[in-house]
Amino acid sequence: LSFEEFLQTNRVGCSECYEAFEEQLVPIIGRVQNGYKNHVGKVPAEVERAEGVQNEISRLQEKxxxxxxxxxxxxxxxxxxxxxxxxxxGEDR
Structure with a gap:
């Protein structure tokens, strides 16, 4: 994969592309991620709900x-x- 091909598709070819194009990708990733140099992503809603349920269970156990x-x-x-x-x-999910 060339960097020009990456620019056309906005997708890298493999994990090694991140190293090969690091110099060019870091500024792009920083802009897309609001200044973060690492991908921060989002927590899937299902995981977020499960964490909320677990926190509520912990709170209730203390009570x-x-x-x-x-x-x-x-x-x-x-x-x-x-x-x-x-x-x-939680078992139904």
Whole structure:
């Protein structure tokens, strides 16, 4: 692949092209990535949701531990069920 071919398609031919055209690509990548020299990309929505669910489960587990410690068993059971529901929802994906 020549650099001229890259300019026509905006696609490199292989991973070695990044090294071969590094001098020319770095300024282009910097402009496209708002000043970043490495590709930053986006987090896929599904991954972002999964991370949010995991964070919520962690938060609820801490709350559950505190409720059990305080012997608030009825509310602890509600929180336990919320955790189970979140985990079950993640298994469907």
């Amino acid at each position: 559950l531990a505190q409720l059990v410690k305080n012997e608030e068993f009825e509310e602890a059971a509600v929180v336990r069920d919320e955790i189970k529901a979140l985990r079950a929802g």
